[in-house]
Amino acid sequence: MESTLTGSALAASRAALSAAMAENNVLTSDDVGSIEPGEIQEINMEAQAEGIRTVFSDPTSFNVKHPLYSPWTLWFDSPMTKHRNLPQTPISAVPQTPLPQTPGVAAAQGWMEDIKRVISFDSVEEFWGLYNNIVPPSSLPSKANYYLFKEGIIPAWEDEANKYGGKWSIQLPKDKNKPNVDKMWLYTMLAAIGETFDPSLAASDPSGSPPNSLITGVIVSTRQQFYRISIWTRLAPGQDDDGLRERIEGVGRHFKVKVLGYTENQRLAGPLATDVEFVTHKDSEKKGKTKKITI
Structure with a gap:
């Protein structure tokens, strides 16, 4: 076949x-x-x-595993998880595990109360086993979110790995993008776990130590009228940090062209839609106009 x-x-x-x-x-x-x-x-x-079972032939009992560069954790929340007297959304049968004890957990505890940790994985096969058994974004209720972050990093600005960074994001009108959002989210996750977002990793000198990956996690959010896909970075450029700015822009360019499939010069903003935009987490916390990098 x-x-x-x-x-x-x-x-x-x-x-x-x-x-x-x-x-x-x-x-x-x-x-x-x-x-x-x-x-x-x-x-x-x-x-x-005979006897070799991949996740594609046996999604639950596969016996072939190929490790990823880093372990990852999927988190989830929806209106159902925000009310303790209602049953949880049946996203997975995997038991919940405690929050990782990172320095930012205490500060983000209120935010994290309603976010459920689904499962951690560290191989290609486990990723596909997870992906084949969860609800796609196009079928999620409004105000639901998937958060895929590196193990040990919680999906909150307060986490030590996130607080000096920012995010690339794009907002897509729901009525026009429902047929495409599942593929976009899949390719975003694959780029994250495959460490292809950050061009500096591929371009680094093989004889030296590669730089740390900028990517901490990726998010897809469903709202009443739009979807939003975001990529979080551990650093954000300052006014005079041209090297880091170029590296951050490389992440956004890869996201727009290689992952989402748009051309580099294509303008995407419109009713309920945005271009691919970067904003620091600190600026996101401020009310009013924020400084953005647009690709």
């Missing part, structure tokens, strides 16, 4: 299966001894693949 996956999803699937096949494709001494000079060993690929 021909695969319906495309892009990063198909690449992840092929990489998992290829590596699994390679690990299990080992010749015995009897096999080697029976090969004539110049003869190519014939391998029964079906037999070799």
Whole structure:
């Protein structure tokens, strides 16, 4: 059967299966001894693949795992999680775990009371197992949010990893983007866990230590009339910090062009819509006009 996956999803699937096949494709001494000079060993690929289960063939009992650069945690909230006397949204059967004890937890405790920690994962296969078993953004109720953050970082400005940073975001009218938002959110998550947002990581000298990733998490929010997708960074440029500004702009450009699929010069703002915009968390807290970087 021909695969319906495309892009990063198909690449992840092929990489998992290829590596699994390679690990299990080992010749015995009897096999080697029976090969004539110049003869190519014939391998029964079906037999070799027997017992190998990827998340695509068995979403709950897969036995192939390929580690990510960092562990990640999915968080969730909706109007249902904000009322303790109502049942929780059945997003996952995974038991809740305590909040990570980071320095910003106490300051953000009120904000975090209604946000539920769903699950942590650290492999390609676990990500797909999670993704295949949760409700897509297009089917979430209004005022619901998914937060995908690196393990140990809570989705709050007060966290030590976030408080000096900011966020890239785009707002999309709901009526025009319901068919597209699920794909946009999937590609945003794949870029985050694959560490492709930050161009400095790919361009760093292999002989030296790569810079720390700027990305701390990504968020999708559903509202009555629009969707919003955001990328949070651990740093934000100051007035004279041209190097960091260039790096931050590279994240926004990759988000707009490679992830969302727009052209670099395409203007997106309109009724209920915004361009791809960056604002610091400190400016977001201020009321009134804020300074923005627009891609």
